[in-house]
Amino acid sequence: MHQSISIVIPTIEEESLFSLVEKLRQTIGKDIEIIIVDKSSDTYYNRLKSTGAIVIRQRDKGVESAIMQGLRRAKGNILASIDADETHDISGIVDGVKLVESGKADLVLGNRMGSLEQGSMDAYIKVGNSVLSWMFGKLYKTEVHDVLTGLFVMRRGAFDSIREVEPYRAGIAFFAIELARLGYRVREVDIKYYKRRHGKSKLTKSKFAYGVNVASHLIRQLRDYSPLLVFGGLGVIVGLIGLAIGIGVLSDFLHSGVFVQTGRALAAFMLVVLGFLFFVAGLILDMLLEIEKRMVKK
Numbered sequence: 553m554h555q556s557i558s559i560v561i562p563t564i565e566e567e568s569l570f571s572l573v574e575k576l577r578q579t580i581g582k583d584i585e586i587i588i589v590d591k592s593s594d595t596y597y598n599r600l601k602s603t604g605a606i607v608i609r610q611r612d613k614g615v616e617s618a619i620m621q622g623l624r625r626a627k628g629n630i631l632a633s634i635d636a637d638e639t640h641d642i643s644g645i646v647d648g649v650k651l652v653e654s655g656k657a658d659l660v661l662g663n664r665m666g667s668l669e670q671g672s673m674d675a676y677i678k679v680g681n682s683v684l685s686w687m688f689g690k691l692y693k694t695e696v697h698d699v700l701t702g703l704f705v706m707r708r709g710a711f712d713s714i715r716e717v718e719p720y721r722a723g724i725a726f727f728a729i730e731l732a733r734l735g736y737r738v739r740e741v742d743i744k745y746y747k748r749r750h751g752k753s754k755l756t757k758s759k760f761a762y763g764v765n766v767a768s769h770l771i772r773q774l775r776d777y778s779p780l781l782v783f784g785g786l787g788v789i790v791g792l793i794g795l796a797i798g799i800g801v802l803s804d805f806l807h808s809g810v811f812v813q814t815g816r817a818l819a820a821f822m823l824v825v826l827g828f829l830f831f832v833a834g835l836i837l838d839m840l841l842e843i844e845k846r847m848v849k850k
């Protein structure tokens with residue numbers, strides 16, 4: 553490899569980190585710069601000295617902030633990050649570096665979704681991740697399947713344009729969103745995803761809240777320029793769910809001749825009304841935005 557590579561590894565007491573560092577050096581090269589951003593006990597921190605890597609002790613919280621601190625310290629032309637728990641296949645870094653070097657991408661995400669080891673990812677994370685990745689894809693017109701991944705490779709120039717941005721809680725999606733909105737090309741490479749062998753997840757107390765936060769950052773950007781798409785789309789979805797429930801209730805009534813499903817009928821009615829209100833909100837916001845645009849032009 554002719555480019556210099558820096559790899560940032562965020563960790564909270566991860567036992568797997570030590571063998572990961574060894575493997576990275578064996579696979580990618582002895583000369584890679586490894587930066588560990590650590591938020592663990594003193595005992596663990598002292599053990600990190602044996603890795604020969606640069607070690608930063610994180611004072612604040614959050615994996616995004618940890619990775620950001622590591623990247624700011626990195627000297628390489630190509631920057632990468634990987635979780636310390638040895639769940640991500642390091643071949644993703646090798647393939648990602650190639651893609652960045654070829655000039656085809658500025659940020660490469662490791663896509664785990666096509667190759668999940670049994671029991672490595674809960675069903676609801678799979679669904680949430682797919683929905684968020686779909687939203688991201690629609691918003692930035694790039695096909696990605698795993699915005700919640702823990703592996704990426706990034707071009708130095710791309711990072712330099714976001715190095716002062718304050719990280720928000722969205723994991724690696726934070727980097728993907730910030731770069732994509734500036735027009736940098738986000739691509740992905742397929743990787744295997746393994747089950748955690750040691751310890752528990754450290755990321756957050758509630759992955760659901762975390763997912764909602766990622767969604768809210770994505771929606772915030774959409775809302776800023778396409779309220780009709782966001783609210784209108786939401787209105788159509790909610791309205792259709794209401795209609796589907798309503799049709800179910802109606803067909804039961806027509807079959808049996810007795811009307812018993814008052815609760816479901818009420819829910820259906822409310823969803824249709826809510827859908828309609830969302831749609832109207834979208835129209836009004838869209839109109840306001842149009843007026844604002846016209847005023848700016850004048």
Ligand SMILES: Nc1nc2c(ncn2[C@@H]2O[C@H](COP(=O)(O)OP(=O)(O)O)[C@@H](O)[C@H]2O)c(=O)[nH]1
Pocket residue numbers: 562563564565566589590591610613614615618635636637702752753754755756
């Ligand atoms: N330095 C640092 N590392 C973190 C923090 N939160 C998570 N990590 C590390 O980031 C990686 C991903 O976290 P993990 O708990 O595996 O998340 P999950 O795979 O989504 O369950 C692991 O290496 C964690 O040890 C944090 O606040 N600071």
Ligand SMILES: [Mg+2]
Pocket residue numbers: 635637639702748753
């Ligand atoms: Mg993990």
